[in-house]
Amino acid sequence: MNSVAFIALAVFTLAAALAAALLPKLVHAALCFAAAFVGVAGFYFLLGAEFVGLVQIFVYVGAVAVLIVFTILLTRRETEREPGFHWSGLLVAGAVFAGLVWAIVKTGGLNRAAPPSVTLTVRQIGEALMTDYVWPLQCVGLVLTAALIGALVLVMEEKR
Amino acid sequence: MTPMLSTFLLLSAALFCIGLLAALSRRHAIFILIGIEMMLAAAGLNFIAFWRFGPQPAPPTGVMVTIFAIAIAAAEAAVGLALVIAVYRHYRTTNVDQIDQLKG
Secondary structure (H helix, E strand, O other): OOOHOOOOHHHHHHHHHHHHHOOHHHHHHHHHHHOOOHHHHHHHHOOOHHHHHHHHHHHHHHHHHHHHHHHHHHHHHOOOOOOOOHHHHHHHHHHHHHHHHHHHHHHHOOOOOOOOOOOOOHHHHHHHHHOOHHHHHHHHHHHHHHHHHHHHHOOOOOOO | OOOHHHHHHHHHHHHHHHHHHHHHHEEEHHHHHHHHHHHHHHHHHHHHHHHHOOOOOOOOOOHHHHHHHHHHHHHHHHHHHHHHHHHHHHHHOOEEOOOOOOOO
16 A cells, blocks of 8 residues: 555545635535545545445545535525634534544554455455345335435425 | 554544534535535545455455445435425525524
């Protein structure tokens, strides 16, 4: 695992995520959100889970980011001024981060290097999905169908 | 020096807290959804890191959980954004501080 690639990806991902959280313009934040998820997909590639990285790019950058941009388009009003920023959230997020860092540093056995090589083929993932994970797969299909029908019902124009 | 498991955990903790910051501090409903998506992605990164650094069982459990989490997150984003549009139609605003009808 290359440490230069790791540092570059980490800086890119965290900078894009911070920009998505702090930029005042909604559209800029949505584009930074897409960039942050490209960075997360890069980490999946780095860790040897290429299929998950591709799924992440397809779903987040391809679908969710476009959905967010369309929602911004449908709910934008030129007259409305940008809502404020609650700085108390920074306190909570900082406290949670400090707690997580404390827990990670205190836990023994986490300072290990990766096993030398790993092979995870799409065939293995498909076989696992069709044998051990067939019930979760069906449930996820049901959840996705119900969620998409529910989303359509929510945004349908009300009849008057 | 190659990155350790704890490095990945620290990174995903940072990503989680940035998402938490966005969800707690921004007053725009879409930003809150973006923050929640970031927190879910941080959890997925943890699953993949533990899978890569762990003993790697025959069915790749960490990878499977991450794939299912991505699918659930996509469903959540679709319903959440539909709710934002429905609320906007009703109240003509997406500022969550102004949607306080249920406040006692």
